[in-house]
Amino acid sequence: MSSPLERYQNLGLRESLPKIYRYPFACKELSFILREAYNKLPKNLQAIVFQDTLTAFRLLPEVQTSSAVSSTHILLQSVEAALPKQKKSLAVTEFKHAMVAHKRRLKTRREGNGSAQLPHDALVHIFSFLDMQSLISMGLVCWSWNLAASDNHLWESQYTTFFGNSDNNMKKQFTILAEDEYWKATFRRAYTGSSGKRLTSSRGYCRHCKSIVWIDNMKCPNSHSGKISRIQDIKPLDAWQVVEYLLDDSLFVISSSDSDTDSDGEPVSRLWAYPKHMKRS
Secondary structure, three states: OOOHHHHHHHHOHHHHOOOOOOHHHHHHHHHHHHHHHHHHOOHHHHHHHHHHHHHHHHHHHHHOOHHHHHHHHHHHHHHHHHOOHHHHHHHHHHHHHHHHHHHHHHHHHHHOHHHHOOOHHHHHHHHOOOOHHHHHHHOOOOHHHHHHHOOHHHHHHHHHHHHOOOOHHHHHHHOOOOHHHHHHHHHHHHHHOOOHHHHHOOEEEEOOOOEEEEOEOOEOOOOEOOEOOOHHHEEEEOHHHHHHHHHOHHHHOEOOOHHHEOOOOOEOEHHHHOOOOOOOO
16 A cells, blocks of 8 residues: 555646646645645645645746736635644745746736737647647737637537538538637537536546546646556546545555446446535534
């Protein structure tokens, strides 16, 4: 049986924080761990979680997105609720320094925006590598990024990733829409009728890796020796289930219930047995 420290390291939070597209999700997960699990963790792991919290605040000026600022405020709330007095004071001070540095860098970037702005085509190309959540976040940064993040071809690609090949006949139903608005509106309609948790979860259990992984557009980022990663191979996780995994490795005890058997007939963890939004004692 693995230790809480090993399970925390398996989550890869420290490695995810420096990645701009992953930073907001890592901060939110870290804030949930602080609030719900910190007092139950062994001392050595508490120290690591605290250091990762300080690191998250220090990295804020490098990220420079509105979603990053929002996620650090959520992390700050968990710091104030969970940490003992001395550590809380250190973390709050680190947060204040980070916000000052963030505002200074943001001001400098705005002042030099006219000469340093990337061409629209370059932005669209860069954004084509992002998952849906990150694409939306990029659209909140500034006007030019919003224009690039709304590109019709980007949203056609997002639609194909989530819902399969596009149906040309569907287009006839939305002739009232401008050409450059079509795929974003179509994605929004399909998204509204789909499982919100499946589409928006940033964590999942990969049947190939047999572990918790970060997911992009419901795909595992790891290679699987030639096996194709499919949406069906990922079970979305919420923050409660990640904390349960961290605190109790028995979550991966195989259940014999029929409801916990996947499409290939292989039993999966009772990690999926917890009702959505179940309140913990």
